Amino acid sequence: MPSEPVSDPGFVAVPLAHGLDPSLEEWEKAAAGVLRTSRRLAEDAPDSDVWSVLSTTTLDGISITPLGTAALESPEPGLPGQAPFTRGSAATHDFDGWDNRAWFADPDGERTAADVSTDLENGINSLWLSLGTGGTPIDALATILEPVLVDLAAVCLDAPHQPIAAAEALAAVLRAKNVKPAPGTTLGIDPIGASLRGVGSTDLDIVAQAASIAQDVGTRAVTVDATAAHDAGASDAQELAYSLAAGVTYLRLLVDAGIAVDTAAELIDFRYAATDQQFPTIAKLRAARRLWNRVLDLSGVPSPTGQLQHAVTSRPMMSRYDPYVNMLRTTVAAFAAGVGGASAVTVLPFDEPLGLPEAFGRRIARNTSSLLIGESHIGTVTDAAGGAHAVERLTDDLARVAWALFGEIDAADDAASAMDLVRAGIAESVAARGLLIARRKMPLTGVSEFPNLHEEMPERRPYAEGRPEIFRYGHEFEQMRDARSATPVFLATMGSVAQYTARASFAVNLLAAGGVDTVAAGPADDVAAVLAAYDNSPVVCLCGPDPLYDLWGADLVVALREAGARYVVLAGSTDVGADATAAAGLDALAFLRQIKQELTA
Numbered sequence: 001m002p003s004e005p006v007s008d009p010g011f012v013a014v015p016l017a018h019g020l021d022p023s024l025e026e027w028e029k030a031a032a033g034v035l036r037t038s039r040r041l042a043e044d045a046p047d048s049d050v051w052s053v054l055s056t057t058t059l060d061g062i063s064i065t066p067l068g069t070a071a072l073e074s075p076e077p078g079l080p081g082q083a084p085f086t087r088g089s090a091a092t093h094d095f096d097g098w099d100n101r102a103w104f105a106d107p108d109g110e111r112t113a114a115d116v117s118t119d120l121e122n123g124i125n126s127l128w129l130s131l132g133t134g135g136t137p138i139d140a141l142a143t144i145l146e147p148v149l150v151d152l153a154a155v156c157l158d159a160p161h162q163p164i165a166a167a168e169a170l171a172a173v174l175r176a177k178n179v180k181p182a183p184g185t186t187l188g189i190d191p192i193g194a195s196l197r198g199v200g201s202t203d204l205d206i207v208a209q210a211a212s213i214a215q216d217v218g219t220r221a222v223t224v225d226a227t228a229a230h231d232a233g234a235s236d237a238q239e240l241a242y243s244l245a246a247g248v249t250y251l252r253l254l255v256d257a258g259i260a261v262d263t264a265a266e267l268i269d270f271r272y273a274a275t276d277q278q279f280p281t282i283a284k285l286r287a288a289r290r291l292w293n294r295v296l297d298l299s300g301v302p303s304p305t306g307q308l309q310h311a312v313t314s315r316p317m318m319s320r321y322d323p324y325v326n327m328l329r330t331t332v333a334a335f336a337a338g339v340g341g342a343s344a345v346t347v348l349p350f351d352e353p354l355g356l357p358e359a360f361g362r363r364i365a366r367n368t369s370s371l372l373i374g375e376s377h378i379g380t381v382t383d384a385a386g387g388a389h390a391v392e393r394l395t396d397d398l399a400r401v402a403w404a405l406f407g408e409i410d411a412a413d414d415a416a417s418a419m420d421l422v423r424a425g426i427a428e429s430v431a432a433r434g435l436l437i438a439r440r441k442m443p444l445t446g447v448s449e450f451p452n453l454h455e456e457m458p459e460r461r462p463y464a465e466g467r468p469e470i471f472r473y474g475h476e477f478e479q480m481r482d483a484r485s486a487t488p489v490f491l492a493t494m495g496s497v498a499q500y501t502a503r504a505s506f507a508v509n510l511l512a513a514g515g516v517d518t519v520a521a522g523p524a525d526d527v528a529a530v531l532a533a534y535d536n537s538p539v540v541c542l543c544g545p546d547p548l549y550d551l552w553g554a555d556l557v558v559a560l561r562e563a564g565a566r567y568v569v570l571a572g573s574t575d576v577g578a579d580a581t582a583a584a585g586l587d588a589l590a591f592l593r594q595i596k597q598e599l600t601a
Contacts, residue, residue, distance in 0.1 A: 027067065058280060059235035059429050062397045068390030075396055080382040085289040086395065087383040088341040089306025097379020099154070099184060099344035100369040101310065105130035106356055107464035109140025115362060116144055123370040126154035126184060128346055133161035134466035141169045150177060154184035156310070160200025161466065163189050167213050174217045184308065184344060186220035186269050187213060192246045193228035195419060197468040207250055208257040211267055221267040222250045229422065230273035231315055233430035233471045236284045237398055241405035242422055243270055244291055248410060251299060262301045269308040274337035275317050276329040279394060282385050285309060285340030287399035310344045311337035315470045318353050320478050322446025322455060326350035327364055334368050338378045339385050345369055353472065355460030430471065437473055438589040447474035448588065453512040476589055477513055480596070484515035487599045490537035491520040492530045492556060494544025503571040504543040510582060514592030527556050531563055538566040539598050542578065549574040567598040
């Protein structure tokens, strides 16, 4: 290595110790230059417009700024591991980083036992077991846990159909082993979540029963599973508000059963979804701890220890088509969950949407957290995002919106009315998100964007009957892919390859997202050349540059109709007499439904 800095007349060296102190005006100018190059900002627009162009608004109406500055005032978040626990429920963790928790739902008890052993031998710290209807048989639990050191590996149950039977089965195992269960072990009782999902026992009386069992064997009793709201399509604030409402209900039930409020609080843990929207996920987990601490403070809990959080990578964000992309989604989600301070993180296998995950999917899932913790050292710093102006502001904004929604739910006349409010709010979010997905402003790689129409889908064994439905974000596109069109669309490509490639690629990807294949004419200098390649398809899409559209696009439309084309589309927005145009921002779902209708008419 050279002993002296290399001289570069185009580079001005600034000692790192001195740092850089660019002004906002300089940042605006630099950002505006990039946006103008990509045509996202007009040449005559002021540089300050970059804030509105780059800001995004969540489904909760919260604006996410592209740059955090000191002007984004937010409350003091406190210290790591201390109230209000925005910055983590504990200053130190029992594990390096977080508890790497695996999920099991195979109806074959022997396979589940083998999977449990494999995962525990290869980096998993705790178990999340779906038992009973829709999962692993309850009577297999003792066999599954026989080799497990349950004083070291927490066991978390999820048995909505037979919650008390599953709780008693776990209690029997703990008594037989005569050990204190590992911290985080929970019976997972959640009748409110079962009600929202529409499956399982909704009897609130089981909460007191579960509490009695839990106190006898030293576990937690109740899991507020906020993924029940997320899986139905809830926004982040709605998921938080739902979790607070359910948590408060359980707290009241436990106190009514004669349990001291501080003891009751220690019987409850929470589960949230982590998505590939990393900053909203980080903010959601931070806000959740702050809000629950506020609830406990108002409830008279003298020294709350903070919310115990289990984060699960989002099921709705995952796709059945091009499932390998799910590895990228879950990696970002796991990163956000870890940075957000989750106590435990479950990375769902990439093949989860297809059926029961196999060995490769399980391996990738458990190794995701292991790599983030062991090689990327994500868990080394508690609340790594803390102090960042944008994150603190987003955390505060989300907490305030969620608290207001919680107030509305808690003020409802009765439980049924409260649940109606929750469902109504979720329906609004589903509609709003659906429009973003339809217009591809919320792109789903491999589904609404860059689909591989000819991919070979991996096959997986089906889940046991009785599992709740999951509202996957890309389900409408996937349904159209399921009903793939037998007839392709003819691409009337105009000009040279260089001239038509951009719009032809746009059309190919758009049509493939709906299960429609294409056949291209190839380079064509005039109407006659296109007609010579025309394959009599009932639907034709013109693909070319605007100058050629203006020059002979209208003539081509007329000629194609005379040759038998029933429906003519133009890729772009030029008016040449086509039946429809296709450009960025269109309602892709509505467009694709129309195309498929025309292909089969």
